[in-house]
Amino acid sequence: MTATDTAPVSAVTPRRRRLKLETVLDHAVLICGALFMLTPIFLALTTASHDKVLIQREGLQWAFGSETLTNFNAAMFEPGGFTGDITGATMLMNSFILGVGFAVGKIILSMMAAYAIVYFRLRFATLAFWVIFTTLLLPLEVRIVPSYEVIQGMGLTNSYTGLIVPLLASATGTFFFRQFFMSVPEELVEAARIDGAGPFKFFVDILVPLSRTMIAAIFIIMFVYGWNQYLWPTLITTEESLFTLVRGIRQIVQAIAEGSEIPDYGRAMALALIAMIPPVAIVVTFQSWFVKGLTETDK
Template sequence: MVENRPVLKILTHVVLIAGIVFLCFPVWMALVASTHPGEALARSPIPMWFGDQGVENYTQLLTGGVPATGGVPVALMMWNSLIMAVGITVGKIAISLMSAYAIVYFRFPFRMVFFWLIFITLMLPVEVRILPTYDVVAQLGMLNSQTGLILPLIASATATFLFRQFFLTVPDELVEAARIDRAGPLRFFWDILLPLSKTNIAALFIILFIYGWNQYLWPFLITTDQDLYTIVMGIQRMVNVGEGLPIWHLTMGTAILAMIPPVIVVIAMQRLFVKGLVESEK
């Protein structure tokens, strides 16, 4: 039996609260800074409570934009990031599911060779293969397009590996039962494997969505059209203004807005996400 020690319980809560304060304090400061005029952040002491220009600042960001981003509204940049993140996430999950299904349940020559070739690409991040990828995208005429932003990033060796390991734990009795019921490969995949994989899909959806939402280097490389700017590109352009001073109040407001979609995804899928990480029974 675990002993109930009030001192340890109090100490645990103190450490937990201190950790929460430590992690949330930068977010609090960004939220407060986004409600003040720029002049208030240029003098000491920095305000620690909300100002009276929050509505004006966020209205300007969402509808009018700022000169540092070419006047592109933050709402448009968030929409571009959302399309990119959802496209990358759905593409990665779909391709990884089909790849893992083929590797586990079909017998064809060099099956494991193809799997290890996919697995080896884990050692080749986007930054390593970005120049040849850019050359291929340019030759296909996909620069300055949503297709060019999404298509080169939808292959995922990590997701393929995770789905393969999950499919290997599915009992063989399910496969035999499907054969007895005359279920073909597509029906077995759609009616049995996909429902069993929903928690894994939810966990990967959160991880891959945040990965796609936070992409900076690839959109920065292939995008020159301001109407295709992503939210991360917008924040970077607001901070790097050359010899001028960064517009911190608007930059902080953009950062707060950029946090909203990932937070919504995490909250909406939190239960399935945790279940997908800890679930062991099939």
């Protein structure tokens, strides 16, 4: 006992100095990590401010140039692609349609299903549960070829329906909402029933307001997920007027690979930045909701 009492007194000065060095090291590690994360984006940003000839001659640029507006303007409004009827603005709109459509569809479908599973006495509840949750097992990428054939057979290629609806065939949202509904106190249902509220009134007046944060968090996660889809849009949309920004990236890479003319890396980086700004802005702005929504799944 006496040893532990005296030890801190004698250790005060050296420990404080060591602590300081440790703190410096901690910050150094974090700054290196942040640089690893940021440098590629910074280079994309600086390169997007230069002319393609200069980039081709001197490589990626570390300093800002004067062509920022020209490149972003070209990426946004100048027609590109083979048919020449697609601009960055059109792709931006398509990306929003896919992101919002997917997120909203997912929330509506999964809230309904989770409500039915958690709050009703249902004969085939266990079966329905397993039928829905098996979809968690197999990502779309695994069954991509037959999925494409099904959509093609239905004549849904090159349509927003074919783009969005098949992506909804997974249970992630239902799973989140089920977990959340299970954590809602049971007394609320009993109280609602005593007050004579039916299932519809209970859902609209009690459950939806209670789930607000959860809905927001899932919206953010699903919006980013929908916005960033690549493989499915690549297969389903061959008409350029339906391209999303992320889908458009593939076209740019192909143009670079063909190498018939000087690859316009300035414009390509501008388009890459336009494609990442909306999801990044949403994630950064609603950080705490997003982190909560994401880590809640870890249950």
